[in-house]
Amino acid sequence: xxxxxxxxxxxRVAATRSRLAKRAVLVDVLRxxxxxxxHDVAVVARYLAGELRQRRTGLGWRxxxxxxxxxxxxxxxVAEVDAAFATMAEMSGxxxxxxxxxxxxxLFGAATGREQHLLRGLVSxxxxxxxxxxxxxxxxxxxxxxPADVVRxxxxxxxxxxxxxxxxxxxxxxxxxxxALAGFTLTVGRPVRPMLAQSAPDVPTALAQxxxxxxxxxxxxxxxxxxxxxxxxxxxxxxxxxxxRVYTRSLDDVTARVPELVxxxxxxxxxxxxLDGEALALDADGRPRPFQETAxxxxxxxxxxxxxxxxTPYFFDVLHVDGRxxxxxxxxxxxxxxxxxxxxHVVQRVVTSDPAVxxxxxxxxxxxxxxxxVVKASDAPYEAGRxxxxxxxxxxxxTLDLVVLAVERGSGRRSGLLSNIxxxxxxxxxxxxxxxxxxxxxxxxxxLAWQTARFRELEVADDGWTVTxxxxxxxxxxxxxxxxxxxxPGGFALRFxxxxxxxxxxxxxxxxxxxxxxxxxAP
Numbered sequence: 001x002x003x004x005x006x007x008x009x010x011x012r013v014a015a016t017r018s019r020l021a022k023r024a025v026l027v028d029v030l031r032x033x034x035x036x037x038x039h040d041v042a043v044v045a046r047y048l049a050g051e052l053r054q055r056r057t058g059l060g061w062r063x064x065x066x067x068x069x070x071x072x073x074x075x076x077x078v079a080e081v082d083a084a085f086a087t088m089a090e091m092s093g094x095x096x097x098x099x100x101x102x103x104x105x106x107l108f109g110a111a112t113g114r115e116q117h118l119l120r121g122l123v124s125x126x127x128x129x130x131x132x133x134x135x136x137x138x139x140x141x142x143x144x145x146x147p148a149d150v151v152r153x154x155x156x157x158x159x160x161x162x163x164x165x166x167x168x169x170x171x172x173x174x175x176x177x178x179x180a181l182a183g184f185t186l187t188v189g190r191p192v193r194p195m196l197a198q199s200a201p202d203v204p205t206a207l208a209q210x211x212x213x214x215x216x217x218x219x220x221x222x223x224x225x226x227x228x229x230x231x232x233x234x235x236x237x238x239x240x241x242x243x244x245r246v247y248t249r250s251l252d253d254v255t256a257r258v259p260e261l262v263x264x265x266x267x268x269x270x271x272x273x274x275l276d277g278e279a280l281a282l283d284a285d286g287r288p289r290p291f292q293e294t295a296x297x298x299x300x301x302x303x304x305x306x307x308x309x310x311x312t313p314y315f316f317d318v319l320h321v322d323g324r325x326x327x328x329x330x331x332x333x334x335x336x337x338x339x340x341x342x343x344x345h346v347v348q349r350v351v352t353s354d355p356a357v358x359x360x361x362x363x364x365x366x367x368x369x370x371x372x373x374v375v376k377a378s379d380a381p382y383e384a385g386r387x388x389x390x391x392x393x394x395x396x397x398x399t400l401d402l403v404v405l406a407v408e409r410g411s412g413r414r415s416g417l418l419s420n421i422x423x424x425x426x427x428x429x430x431x432x433x434x435x436x437x438x439x440x441x442x443x444x445x446x447x448l449a450w451q452t453a454r455f456r457e458l459e460v461a462d463d464g465w466t467v468t469x470x471x472x473x474x475x476x477x478x479x480x481x482x483x484x485x486x487x488x489p490g491g492f493a494l495r496f497x498x499x500x501x502x503x504x505x506x507x508x509x510x511x512x513x514x515x516x517x518x519x520x521x522a523p
């Protein structure tokens with residue numbers, strides 16, 4: 001298959017908001033890739049999801065700054081492109097940076113304009129074409145002629161879409177595809193996609209949603225589980241005898257970096273286990289240390305840092321124990337098993353149908369420095385890889401009125417618009433502004449159109465990607481918390497910032513100050 005076919009599909013997916021139209025495009029290109037063989041299916045599935053097959057290529061935006069102009073006609077195949085990136089990823093040692101740049105120039109020089117756009121998006125991880133993984137799985141199901149839930153479960157257990165797409169589309173018939181997909185089972189040592197939670201603005205809303213879901217059920221099903229949402233990193237731990245593997249939310253293997261987690265799980269009374277939970281660094285009083293310390297600790301191979309910061313595991317679910325799969329068991333049954341096998345390391349929770357009890361638990365865990373709670377249906381199975389209605393997270397919502405300092409051009413469906421805004425807090429000491437991060441979240445089409453026009457009025461410089469603005473426009477943003485950052489001069493960055501509204505009633509002189517931000521960060 002030509003790369004141009006994938007680039008065309010990506011552009012058409014980005015150009016429409018209709019899920020049905022997006023899926024139709026994906027089904028068509030997947031079927032055509034299947035005609036060219038399993039390898040093309042694997043590459044095309046990954047590219048349609050907005051990713052390269054190589055985790056690291058050594059390329060970035062700076063590497064792509066001096067690429068040659070586009071070719072006149074498409075000639076590149078997806079197999080050739082995949083091989084080129086694989087070669088770049090393997091380059092190392094003296095002279096590798098120059099060799100990698102030369103290889104990238106050769107690849108881009110053979111690509112047409114829309115192929116170059118696709119390649120840039122894949123390298124940067126910012127394709128933003130709207131082909132989300134759930135939509136891609138639905139397209140795989142339609143292209144193979146099998147039910148979508150069969151494909152989703154296979155992807156859940158495989159931990160990836162690529163292998164599932166190959167298995168489904170290489171089969172000669174829908175019946176054979178179902179048989180192939182049934183071959184993906186829970187395997188200790190192979191990570192599964194984690195179950196995700198929806199969001200609610202407060203505990204009563206979350207509780208009401210789940211109690212309504214339970215309907216007229218009596219007994220345990222009429223109650224919900226209110227788990228503490230820890231301010232750590234998601235971990236999935238697999239144990240087979242003395243062999244313990246630790247995976248992150250993105251299914252990266254970090255076993256070698258977290259020996260304390262390995263030791264803790266080896267001490268549990270089971271031979272085979274699959275546990276879902278969080279790991280975090282605690283201070284001397286048992287409160288969570290700043291999130292970035294936990295995140296840095298799990299990401300480093302530095303022995304000194306590893307020795308200075310210890311991670312503690314807390315588990316909130318169990319998917320397998322001693323030969324028994326528990327994915328389809330109700331949560332209350334899984335928790336009974338969890339309490340038996342992981343008692344020293346179980347997340348604090350309450351089981352209730354009383355909003356007052358749930359709200360009090362929320363207040364206590366937030367006061368203890370945790371993120372909030374996750375309210376869960378007690379009768380729900382573990383729906384790995386899905387943001388299902390059975391889990392609902394609640395966090396305290398912080399808001400700030402900040403000033404937009406600059407804005408970046410959009411890509412994909414936002415091409416031609418000004419999208420990603422740079423956020424700044426007022427600094428009374430200098431009269432200037434301190435940057436706290438960027439966001440493109442929460443913007444409706446109306447907001448994007450408005451801010452594109454508005455920011456052109458405030459433009460003072462434009463380097464072709466970032467438009468610098470006069471610091472006049474105030475925006476109200478919500479965010480989940482603060483983390484320390486060496487990237488920004490104020491020493492803090494907003495976590496999961498999203499736009500609520502633009503404040504026409506406030507001037508920049510009335511924006512929140514960096515002192516207010518520092519006060520929020522204080523323990």
